[in-house]
Amino acid sequence: MIPEFPSRTICSRGQEGVQNRSGLLCDIHSGIKREMFTDYYTLIPGKELGRGKFAVVKKCVERNTGREYAAKFMRKRRKGQDCRAEIIHEIAVLEQASSCHRVINLHEVYEMPSEMVLVLEFAAGGEIFNRCVAERDEAFKEEDVKRLMRQILEGVGFLHKNNVVHLDLKPQNILLTSDDPLGDIKIVDFGLSRMMSSNQEIREIMGTPEYVAPEVLNYEPISTATDMWSIGVLAYVMLTGMSPFLGADKQETFLNISQINVSYAEEELERLDKAATHFIKSLLIKEPEDRATAEECLKHQWLLTQETESSEEKGKNTVSSIPEPVSTAVSTQHTDKDVEEESRLKEELIVMAAYTLGQCRQSSDKESLTPEQKAISKRFKFEEPFTGLQEVPGEFIY
Numbered sequence: 001m002i003p004e005f006p007s008r009t010i011c012s013r014g015q016e017g018v019q020n021r022s023g024l025l026c027d028i029h030s031g032i033k034r035e036m037f038t039d040y041y042t043l044i045p046g047k048e049l050g051r052g053k054f055a056v057v058k059k060c061v062e063r064n065t066g067r068e069y070a071a072k073f074m075r076k077r078r079k080g081q082d083c084r085a086e087i088i089h090e091i092a093v094l095e096q097a098s099s100c101h102r103v104i105n106l107h108e109v110y111e112m113p114s115e116m117v118l119v120l121e122f123a124a125g126g127e128i129f130n131r132c133v134a135e136r137d138e139a140f141k142e143e144d145v146k147r148l149m150r151q152i153l154e155g156v157g158f159l160h161k162n163n164v165v166h167l168d169l170k171p172q173n174i175l176l177t178s179d180d181p182l183g184d185i186k187i188v189d190f191g192l193s194r195m196m197s198s199n200q201e202i203r204e205i206m207g208t209p210e211y212v213a214p215e216v217l218n219y220e221p222i223s224t225a226t227d228m229w230s231i232g233v234l235a236y237v238m239l240t241g242m243s244p245f246l247g248a249d250k251q252e253t254f255l256n257i258s259q260i261n262v263s264y265a266e267e268e269l270e271r272l273d274k275a276a277t278h279f280i281k282s283l284l285i286k287e288p289e290d291r292a293t294a295e296e297c298l299k300h301q302w303l304l305t306q307e308t309e310s311s312e313e314k315g316k317n318t319v320s321s322i323p324e325p326v327s328t329a330v331s332t333q334h335t336d337k338d339v340e341e342e343s344r345l346k347e348e349l350i351v352m353a354a355y356t357l358g359q360c361r362q363s364s365d366k367e368s369l370t371p372e373q374k375a376i377s378k379r380f381k382f383e384e385p386f387t388g389l390q391e392v393p394g395e396f397i398y
């Protein structure tokens, strides 16, 4: 049985003098430490683990245990507004989901004059995004997607049972405990999450364009079904490496979403078990009430079946019948890939910070591309001007 959150206090709209605070938790149980973070942790020099618009995530080691963690440094003031309450909400959700091992574990919290530091369990495998945009031999096999999708649904099901909606489910917010061998998932980034309550409706424009549900665009009430739409998009991206609604610009993406303009005739989908497409179709439905719930998804035929039959039985084209790469050439490739990955990630983080589109390719544009262009565009598509660049913070103490 999925356990309930122990206790919760929901801030009402406008509480603490800040607007649009509906659905935020303001009750945290673990103490916030005021000591110097660096007296207790050593930051690992080098590449950041990630960066959002108002946060930077770095790897660190706890001095007295030698354990590795991910430190998320979050600015308290954003665009001239005090956003401490949002950070407290993120902490509260993490605390209350601490019994769910599909959600990243919060170890400690530090507070400085302008920042708060969330010391999180370190997910060494990075974002599933990297595998979603990888070339076919490094991309997920269908069986991998099934296993990881079950875990995502367990985590999201836990949150929904406890009336929390994540509202930003995307491949960048699903991390892996290890990359090779492929580990387990950890859900991160509860910055946009909200607590649903029976007497209050939430209607807000939020989320990442490619993954937002039609009701978000239509300013209609948000619910747990809003996350289920994003899971449908996530499943499509994990299985095909393509973003189903991505348009040439944000407007086209939004139009594609509101018209449910999605192609199920893509070669990448046709190679799979038909139940995979059925699974996605049960989620990419305009009416929120008609979408499958997390619990229903876990009982879906696609996720109940294991890869037991032979490749002949299943069909020669089945992705899951492709053998795992085991040669040492793979590890050599990794070194090259790491360098390439780093430069790509830098670009990606800028794009994410600017809140623009385009991490994955469009499903409808591939016919017009050369094989080389296909390979590039499958990974990224940078079309929008980086208008938000000036907003990328440079004020972090660490």
Ligand SMILES: Nc1ncnc2c1ncn2[C@@H]1O[C@H](COP(=O)(O)OP(=O)(O)OP(=O)(O)O)[C@@H](O)[C@H]1O
Binding pocket: 049, 050, 051, 052, 053, 054, 055, 056, 057, 070, 072, 104, 120, 121, 122, 123, 124, 126, 127, 168, 172, 173, 175, 188, 189, 190, 191, 352
């Ligand atoms: N516990 C962790 N272990 C490893 N990497 C992490 C961890 N937490 C976050 N990251 C990396 O940092 C990135 C940014 O983290 P997160 O999404 O929590 O920040 P954010 O500022 O809220 O981001 P966004 O602006 O996308 O909402 C993640 O996408 C991931 O790549």
